[in-house]
Amino acid sequence: MLRLRRADGKMRFVQAVASVELDANQSTKTVYGIFRDVTQSASEKAISKNRAQLVTSMIANSPSPIAILDRKLCYLQLSPAWLEYHGLKNPKSYIGKSHYAAIPEIPQKWREEHQRVLRGETIYRSQSIQKRETTLESGACMFP
Secondary structure, rough: EEEEEEOOOOOEEEEEEEEEEEOOOOEEEEOOOOOOOOHHHHHHHHHHHHHHHHHHHHHHHHOOOOOOEEOOOOOEOOOHHHHHHHHOOOOOHHOOEEEEHHOOOOOHHHHHHHHHHHHOOOOOOOOOOOOOOEOOOOOOEEEE
């Protein structure tokens, strides 16, 4: 990708493809090529990258426990508060792994609700979710 400055001072991003025709002395005889203006798509990529950096920063600095998962319930991003809330360490060891592998003791009722939400349903709770308790002796975790 090349940056070009127009006569009016505006910057443009272009992709260039060229072929060179050489003469008998191996000197450039002719250059054939095209330029394609990709300014808008380059700008959109930059905006998308900045937006992703902003979201990552917001999650990393959030005082709230936040986990971003894909449609298979595998972690894409985790906030430090989420790890602390669940008593887990090292976020890199969870990225790409299943939520159910990280917290295998999730009740079946909640697993079914997760699937309903993934199908587009909104679920309202009249009570808040309680924090799980960890039994230190056995390492087992239980939900109240």
